[in-house]
Amino acid sequence: MRYAPLREKQITEIMRMKGIRTVSDLTTENICIAFDIDLHFEPRRSRCIFEDDFAVVILDSRLPRLQQRGKFFHELSHIIAHVGDQKRLNEPFKDLQETQAYWISLYTSMPRYLFEPAAIKYQSIQKLQQIFDLPEDMIIARFESIKRERKRQEFQYKMARSESKRRPKSLQPGQVYDSTLSILNQLKNQVGEERLSYEVKRLL
Structure with missing residues (x-):
């Protein structure tokens, strides 16, 4: 069906x-x-x-x-x-x-x-x-x-697959928006890299 x-x-x-x-x-x-x-x-x-x-x-x-x-x-x-x-x-x-x-x-x-x-x-x-x-x-x-x-x-x-490929995914490693990377790097500098979660680290 x-x-x-x-x-x-x-x-x-x-x-x-x-x-x-x-x-x-x-x-x-x-x-x-x-x-x-x-x-x-x-x-x-x-x-x-x-x-x-x-x-x-x-x-x-x-x-x-x-x-x-x-x-x-x-x-x-x-x-x-x-x-x-x-x-x-x-x-x-x-x-x-x-x-x-x-x-x-x-x-x-x-x-x-x-x-x-x-x-x-x-x-x-x-x-x-x-x-x-x-x-x-x-x-x-x-x-x-x-x-x-x-x-x-x-x-x-x-069409949906084509649109998905055309648009970068903001939370996939290597496809993160520059603005998102800037915020994550600020977070790393403030709290220290060792305190970041694995999910955040893999995006940097």
């Missing part, structure tokens, strides 16, 4: 608290039990209804099974991350919630602590699609999200 964004870390903690330890725990039935969701299949657009103490997910029965799985995790993401009724929101807020639910659905359906080991082991989109039982476009999107986050954080680490 070194490269994970904050939202993904939060979702990961929720999934672990709900007992999602292996890929086999990611079945629709198990997730419904873990999150106390009442699941229905109807010939209409997928949606969810939820309050603090209950949740209902309605999946479009006309969709292929893998698409239903993807929609299920999308609706789960609304339940986990959002509050209120979307019907009462204006369009920009609805669009924002839909975008958030899309990304969160990648975290919930393919938690990194399960996805990365499988990806390293198999290195095959098709195999991962079979393992996680999800549409291919979701598998690819999960790969891409992890790659982007790695690149972003590696760039930040590189």
Whole structure:
């Protein structure tokens, strides 16, 4: 989880608290039990209804099974991350919630602590699609999200290291500021070198 964004870390903690330890725990039935969701299949657009103490997910029965799985995790993401009724929101807020639910659905359906080991082991989109039982476009999107986050954080680490090398460290031997050395030498003259601590002596 070194490269994970904050939202993904939060979702990961929720999934672990709900007992999602292996890929086999990611079945629709198990997730419904873990999150106390009442699941229905109807010939209409997928949606969810939820309050603090209950949740209902309605999946479009006309969709292929893998698409239903993807929609299920999308609706789960609304339940986990959002509050209120979307019907009462204006369009920009609805669009924002839909975008958030899309990304969160990648975290919930393919938690990194399960996805990365499988990806390293198999290195095959098709195999991962079979393992996680999800549409291919979701598998690819999960790969891409992890790659982007790695690149972003590696760039930040590189910039931080560069800045650290550029700036002299005031309390490292051989890299002490002249003003700091002057003060330390004054201290040595006043109290005597034998009374200085080892940490001070090593800087002079």
